[in-house]
Amino acid sequence: MKICIDAGHGGKDSGARYNDDTYEAFECDLNLDIAEELAWQLSGTKHTILMTRKTDRTLSLTTRAEYANRNNAEIFVSIHCNAAADPDVEGIEVYHFPGSHKGNTLANHVYNKMVTTFPDHKHRGVKEANFTVLRKTLMPAVLIECEFLTNPVQLQFLLNGKNQLLIAKSIKAGIDNHLSKKCKIIILNGSIKIYGSYNEAERELGIVPKVLSRIYANNILPYKIKKGKFKGCVVLKVADGVKKP
Numbered sequence: 441m442k443i444c445i446d447a448g449h450g451g452k453d454s455g456a457r458y459n460d461d462t463y464e465a466f467e468c469d470l471n472l473d474i475a476e477e478l479a480w481q482l483s484g485t486k487h488t489i490l491m492t493r494k495t496d497r498t499l500s501l502t503t504r505a506e507y508a509n510r511n512n513a514e515i516f517v518s519i520h521c522n523a524a525a526d527p528d529v530e531g532i533e534v535y536h537f538p539g540s541h542k543g544n545t546l547a548n549h550v551y552n553k554m555v556t557t558f559p560d561h562k563h564r565g566v567k568e569a570n571f572t573v574l575r576k577t578l579m580p581a582v583l584i585e586c587e588f589l590t591n592p593v594q595l596q597f598l599l600n601g602k603n604q605l606l607i608a609k610s611i612k613a614g615i616d617n618h619l620s621k622k623c624k625i626i627i628l629n630g631s632i633k634i635y636g637s638y639n640e641a642e643r644e645l646g647i648v649p650k651v652l653s654r655i656y657a658n659n660i661l662p663y664k665i666k667k668g669k670f671k672g673c674v675v676l677k678v679a680d681g682v683k684k685p
């Protein structure tokens with residue numbers, strides 16, 4: 441499995457910032473610390489790890505998504521730390537693209553592991569957002585807001601290397617849980633091939649409209665699966681007259 445890890449911001453875009461008389465911290469640095477820890481945690485596994493950046497450099501949101509698409513990443517994980525004008529605001533939240541079933545599944549697996557790892561933190565939930573890196577990536581994608589760096593207590597939490605390790609481990613555990621589901625969906629030459637049992641496919645099938653809507657713009661594609669009859673491989677034909685944009 442190819443997993444693309446995206447450390448949010450970097451270079452000219454430092455992201456959110458904490459600043460008081462004695463201390464200054466930038467989101468881009470924390471994101472990279474956690475992203476590198478996650479890459480390290482995943483490096484000893486069978487997965488191939490891609491990173492949009494390994495240094496403090498400027499990257500557009502589209503460049504990040506295109507990098508993952510071009511390298512056929514199968515999962516995209518964007519690491520961020522949150523910010524709010526009110527320094528009391530805190531908590532963990534995980535985003536996926538609106539209507540993305542598989543993104544939602546991945547987001548829930550990651551979120552569940554994070555909130556059980558950090559039960560004392562505020563749990564802000566799994567949310568939908570039309571973020572560029574979620575919209576432009578062709579694979580299931582999540583954006584994780586690990587905590588609020590504008591909250592002085594949570595900033596100390598985020599700066600702590602042990603916590604960064606725990607965050608990375610919880611994200612990895614969430615990805616592992618997500619990947620333990622056995623169903624494969626392949627889209628090729630106008631057909632969708634789905635391998636797996638019906639129940640697994642049903643759970644995963646939400647990805648199909650999303651992926652197709654990305655490939656074929658706004659056309660609605662007819663596809664049918666009869667419950668209980670599908671086993672092994674099902675090929676769904678893409679409707680005639682539907683053209684790639």
Ligand SMILES: [Zn+2]
Pocket residue numbers: 448449455456467520521
């Ligand atoms: Zn950010």
